Amino acid sequence: xxxxxxxxxxxxxxxxxxxxxxxxxxxxxxxxxxxxxxxxxxxxxxxxxxxxxxxxxxxxxxxxxxxxxxxxxxxxxxxxxxxxxxxxxxxxxxxxxxxxxxxxxxxxxxxxxxxxxxxxxxxxxxxxxxxxxxxxxxxxxxxxxxxxxxxxxxxxxxxxxxxxxxxxxxxxxxxxxxxxxxxxxxxxxxxxxxxxxxxxxxxxxxxxxxxxxxxxxxxxxxxxxxxxxxxxxxxxxxxxxxxxxxxxxxxxxxxxxxxxxxxxxxxxxxxxxxxxxxxxxxxxxxxxxxxxxxxxxxxxxxxxxxxxxxxxxxxxxxxxxxxxxxxxxxxxxxxxxxxxxxxxxxxxxxxxxxxxxxxxxxxxxxxxxxxxxxxxxxxxxxxxxxxxxxxxxxxxxxxxxxxxxxxxxxxxxxxxxxxxxxxxxxxxxxxxxxxxxxxxxxxxxxxxxxxxxxxxxxxxxxxxxxxxxxxxxxxxxxxxxxxxxxxxxx
Numbered sequence: 001x002x003x004x005x006x007x008x009x010x011x012x013x014x015x016x017x018x019x020x021x022x023x024x025x026x027x028x029x030x031x032x033x034x035x036x037x038x039x040x041x042x043x044x045x046x047x048x049x050x051x052x053x054x055x056x057x058x059x060x061x062x063x064x065x066x067x068x069x070x071x072x073x074x075x076x077x078x079x080x081x082x083x084x085x086x087x088x089x090x091x092x093x094x095x096x097x098x099x100x101x102x103x104x105x106x107x108x109x110x111x112x113x114x115x116x117x118x119x120x121x122x123x124x125x126x127x128x129x130x131x132x133x134x135x136x137x138x139x140x141x142x143x144x145x146x147x148x149x150x151x152x153x154x155x156x157x158x159x160x161x162x163x164x165x166x167x168x169x170x171x172x173x174x175x176x177x178x179x180x181x182x183x184x185x186x187x188x189x190x191x192x193x194x195x196x197x198x199x200x201x202x203x204x205x206x207x208x209x210x211x212x213x214x215x216x217x218x219x220x221x222x223x224x225x226x227x228x229x230x231x232x233x234x235x236x237x238x239x240x241x242x243x244x245x246x247x248x249x250x251x252x253x254x255x256x257x258x259x260x261x262x263x264x265x266x267x268x269x270x271x272x273x274x275x276x277x278x279x280x281x282x283x284x285x286x287x288x289x290x291x292x293x294x295x296x297x298x299x300x301x302x303x304x305x306x307x308x309x310x311x312x313x314x315x316x317x318x319x320x321x322x323x324x325x326x327x328x329x330x331x332x333x334x335x336x337x338x339x340x341x342x343x344x345x346x347x348x349x350x351x352x353x354x355x356x357x358x359x360x361x362x363x364x365x366x367x368x369x370x371x372x373x374x375x376x377x378x379x380x381x382x383x384x385x386x387x388x389x390x391x392x393x394x395x396x397x398x399x400x401x402x403x404x405x406x407x408x409x410x411x412x413x414x415x416x417x418x419x420x421x422x423x424x425x426x427x428x429x430x431x432x433x434x435x436x437x438x439x440x441x442x443x444x445x446x447x448x449x450x451x452x453x454x455x456x457x458x459x460x461x462x463x464x465x466x467x468x469x470x471x472x473x474x475x476x477x478x479x480x481x482x483x484x485x486x487x488x489x490x
Contacts (some may be wrong), residue, residue, distance in 0.1 A: 006365035039346040039483035046331050047470040047478055051305040051315045052322040054442055056158035057457040059291040060284065068252075068284040071119035072291045073461040074140075075246035077132050077238045081475075082296060082318055082464050083303075087246060088237035089399065090161040092149040092287045093280045094224045094256050099236055100223055101278065104264035109206040109278040110275070114168065114234065116141055117255045118176040118333040119198040119248040119460075130176040131462035131468070132245020133362040139239045140170040142202055145232040150225075153427045155290035157321050157459055161325070163235040168204035176247055179346075197255060200247070209260060213280075224286070233288075246462040247318075251289045256282040292460045295319045313472045314355045316445055318464040319366060321457040325467070329480065332429050334434065341486035348426035348483070352418040352441065355466040366463025367419045369409050371442040372455050373454055374437045380455040383439070384424035399424050409444070426482060441467075 051430065061067045062320045095101055119129040143163035152159075176198055182342045212231060213221075220230040250256070258280040266272035295318070297303045302316050302323065314394060323344035354365060375381050389396035408420040428434040445460040468477035 003149050004173070009217055016296075018421075022253060039485050041478055042482045042484070045329060045335070045480045045482065047329060047439075047480060048311070048329055049315045049325050049327045049467075049469050049478055050309050051302060051312075051328055052324055053306060053319045054457050057157040057159050057321045057459055058155060059290055059459055060155035060158050064190065064285050064289065068120070068289075069291075069458060069460050070204050070252055071129065071248040071250055072289060073246050073248055073293065073459050073462060074116075074236060074291075074348045074431060075132065075138070075462075076244045076361070077244050077246055078240075078461070079464070080464065081300060081302075082295075082322070082363075083298060085294070085318075085320065085322070085462075086238075087293045087320065087459070088161075088235060089249065089289065089291050090149050090163075090230050091233045091251070091256075091282045091289045092147060092233040093220060093231060093282055094263065094286050095227050096280055102218075103262070103278075107214060107262050107264040109210050109214065110263060111210045112168075112204040112206050113259045114202045114204055114236075115199055115257045115259055116202075116236070116249045116257065117197050117253070120177075120198065120249040127196045128246060129248045130174075130246075131362075131364065133240075133243050134245060135173050135206060135239040136244050137171060137373065138174055138244070138247075138464065139269075140200070140202060141166055141237050142168040142170075142204060143235050143237075145235050146147075147232060148228050149233040149290065150228045150288040153291070155288065156417040156455075157291055157293045159290070160236055160292050166209060167208050167234070168202050170202040174247060199255065200249070202256070204258075208300065211259070213257060234282075245288055245362065248460065251282060251284050251287075253367075254281065254283060259283065273429050295320075295322050295458060311469065313469055313474075314462070314466050315469055317366070317441060317465055318460050319443040319457070319461045322464065324457075327439050327441060327478065329429065329436055329439075332426065332480075333432070335430055335482075338483075339486065342488050343421050343430065343432070343484040344426045344487050346483040347421065347481075348423045349481045350420045350478070351481060352420050352478045353472075354416050355468045355472065355474070355476050363464060365411060365465045366443040366461060368444050369411075369420075370442050370455070371409065371420050371422070371439065372442075373434075373439045376435070376437060379439070382441075383422060384428060384434075385420070397424060407443065424482070 059072070072089050074089050075087055077085045080086070143166045146162045146164050149161065177199055184422055216230055220226050260278045261275070262278070263273050263275050266274050281287070297306065305316070315325050317325060350371070352369065371383060371386070372380050373383050384397040385400055387393070387396045389398045390401060405421050409418060411418055422484055423433070429436055442457060442464050443461060444459050466468040468474065470477055470479065
């Protein structure tokens, strides 16, 4: 009888554990089974979802602003489901330095090249800085803006920037992942072949650049502001063969330039001719850069959904200020009444299945979605589960700050679905602390981790996806899994 008390304690604990699992389910959202959350499951909460046009995004804020996009889109896509999408880039150009630059009156231009490096982010898994068919032939035009981009005041993705003279063209497949060598002009030394990052290089008309830049008077090239007023800037647009695609350009560093290669007499020995290069920088650190994005849904199923909102078996999400989904939970606030008891939500998970599990080629499924809500004023707000309290965010949610549970949103390539943990959001709606004025799904950039990236569309990714609605007949659908325990009578 030495161990009788221990045996009795073990028996009581076992009975308690078995009784607590009665009529319940366990969820392990990619977690250790030992840490699975138990509770009664509800997975029949009604969800409505409708396809809407997303709002235009800001593609530039101010020189040097950390809110400026890291990448800018350029291309043309023709998608059988999502229609046609085009993106162009307008850019102001600055002087090689803030000091006065002097071209000799006898300077002769050898060549002019617009150098635009592709956006590369090798540290992010499955990040796609090019989207679509890179083997297509891309026809790219470079023209001069007819107004000063730097003084435009606002740079929304829906805004167009008129241009005039065509300064150069490019027509070929692109190679966004291929490094190559170019000849670097070194003053006072032999020219050197150097390896450069993958970049788009477009030759411009030497005669037109001579007239538009080299022939400017000294006052026009004395400051960046005066030069921007005289030269305005450049616009780059593209068309493509076949289905086409979207490339992304990096203007955050020092590699984007308008490069003028020229010859002129040496300043000390007139009989000696120097070969020189002047690099006019194009960077969001000092320049205004803006993107224009257009979507045409003519003759697509999307056009019907936008013109005639109703319950459809699938809905559509598209990046670059394309399409978002408004989702609502019409019966969630009445859940306590239907259950007949107050409830504590152990875990709530919003799951979004892709309608077609196949990852379409060449238009791939986006690697991440965003989820946000509207407040009473119609302003975008993070849901509580993506709004952790911190000293920098004193109005955030302490529950989220201490839970250690990831919000989610990444694409699960095994399950062909997305998932968000919305435990606190669902609890607050049930308790009447938050009114559901509309919850929204949209795409977002995988390379952006700041919470603001979940609120507003960004021009830095081009993914699109068809998702199943709540009534999808193929059972590939959006659903809300709620695990709860009763806490007393209502």
